[in-house]
Amino acid sequence: MAEEIRNGNIADNIFAELRRKILSGELKAGERLSGERELAQKYGTNRNTLREAVRKLEQARLVTVRHGQGVTVADFRKTGTLDLLSPFLQASTDSGDITHVIEDILEPRVLLLEHATRLAVRRADKQDIERLMDINDLLIAAFDSGDAVVVARGFQRWLDALIDAGHSLIVRWFANPMLDAYRDMVERYPALWVLEPSFPKHLRDVIHAISEGNEEKAVDATRAYYVRVDGALRNALVPASRREGGAEPELAEGANDPEGTVVPMRRRKSPA
Amino acid sequence: MAEEIRNGNIADNIFAELRRKILSGELKAGERLSGERELAQKYGTNRNTLREAVRKLEQARLVTVRHGQGVTVADFRKTGTLDLLSPFLQASTDSGDITHVIEDILEPRVLLLEHATRLAVRRADKQDIERLMDINDLLIAAFDSGDAVVVARGFQRWLDALIDAGHSLIVRWFANPMLDAYRDMVERYPALWVLEPSFPKHLRDVIHAISEGNEEKAVDATRAYYVRVDGALRNALVPASRREGGAEPELAEGANDPEGTVVPMRRRKSPA
């Protein structure tokens, strides 16, 4: 089966390929994979290397392996974790899936950032604030140059610094998968990253609030900014999702949805 | 090296053992593991099986592997995800670490549950509500019997149902690692799970609010409950963390901290 070379590691490529198949729905939950011997032959490798790929799938909770029974595709919608966010977005060929996920992530993202901001206000030391200010200067310059991608990339450093300033293992671990997804999305759809006019003001406000230890002011600044940004993003998404089963303008390269077996992710409340 | 048999899978045991060593700080970030040949011999197995364990470590972001260079321990504090929460709590021998993590997770947990509750109010259908009511009945009965462990176990099902009622992939993926950690903690320290007197009322209030579609009421009920529970938990933790470097009453079985190299996780803000 045609495998393009992504990096120099066979097991990783097979892992990525099978992960894509599972996350895209090509392999469904409960389905059994072929035996290791057959799979190895199919991917043109040997059993040991193939097994390394299966081990990674197992660790990613995408399959379950039982001696004597074989390898079974797991229901990642139920048992998955945020680690799957980035590969899921990359694997999804169904635009409705992507739209729902992005819509559903906006609120948790704001809640996380508000909390991160709170912790930064409470715990940031001089070094943390200096780092934030340095990045802020760079961002302002990049913003003035008007290059959205450069800003987006620098913004990742800002978020990193903000989260570090909170000195919370938990918040860092919460944020990492979202930052990964953000990074990937910036690389794939640079056009989506609009330059919100209030961006520089938002940065300054947050830093000021952190410097003077004003928690509510910092959170308010964060919230106000994301209300605007997320609103714009929602507006950009809604028209796309309104078309029935079609591929949206620029979110899909090779959209093919062989059957309509996609589990509904969002159900509206039935009339009480 | 003495390895106890945990389950029938050598690679998994080695993976778990190395993960424990890394998460406990026994192996530090940046440190290089021995070569695969040597490691395999040390654990009394062959290279292929050993490599399967290393692959899982790699997938868990606990090590990085580079051809020609070897296996390097990653800085999981920076690059980890919530997947590490449960194994980290199990591996930690430093009571300060555990205390900080638990303190830092309480707020995010409430935020997550509040958001999950909001989504449940917006999206729950008749089936979801029925499921919640069924579990509620069981929980009330268990609560009256006074067995904290049974209640805690049933509460996991309640949380599952609540999250399902929100029909959000993202929230489910956010919650799973925390539910895993909760499950483990209940099994390990059943004594910590106190029966809050307002527990049955909280459940009823949330269900009512969901039924009548009153979002704010549902969130208020959730928040009010967790303010009480978390307050109690914080009080239980603070006295333990106040002792300097000592093992707390019942959170550590084999506490041994060979050197004082633990990276400070929480720094107070320096005087502005």
Added chain:
DNA sequence: CTGCTAGGATTGGTTGAACCAGTCTGAATT
């Protein structure tokens, strides 16, 4: 002495074959 280079040692990556060990299936037996 300094700098570069070639080669050897060390590391992970890949391979194929053989055998061990659970699990399932179906035919033979009772």
Added chain:
DNA sequence: AATTCAGACTGGTTCAACCAATCCTAGCAG
């Protein structure tokens, strides 16, 4: 019809090579 058991799956483990990237060092050239 129920039971049993052999065989045909499945994954689990082991061994022994060899390939390929990286690192280190001895030796050479400047």
